[in-house]
Amino acid sequence: YTPAGDGTLVADGGLPWRYNADGSVAIASPKKETRIFNGREYVLENGIVCDFALVRASIGDRTGNLIFDKATRNFNPLCAMAGKITIAEVEQLVEPGAIDPQQVHLPGVFVQRIVHVGPQGKRIERVTTRKA
Secondary structure: OEOOOOOOHHHHOOOEEEEOOOOOEEEEOOOOOEEEEOOEEEEOOOOOOEEEEEEEEEEEEOOOOEEOOHHHHOOHHHHHHHEEEEEEEEEEEEOOOOOOHHHOOEOHHHOOEEEEOOHHHOOOOOOOOOOO
């Protein structure tokens, strides 16, 4: 539930989804479920769910606990949580217990498959210099 959208066409229904050729509304949104919590009205919004989520982590253990590096921490955990089946590519695969629980960015409960690809699996340009 979210307070965003309360009192708008999103919650009340009637938001145009599709138009006819003449510009009239062909399909309008239905009314959404609302509830009052602590005197404030909230609108029910369903979460985004996908069949498969593919994520990449720098370190992972065999139980699915993952540590992300830099920008991969932005959306990979959210994508993994949205997937019915989450497949994680890890550069370094370690045994359970080797990762400090305080460093885990995504618990293993959200991961169903682990694939060890190693650092060679990264298809990005690497900066190299040669000796003068």
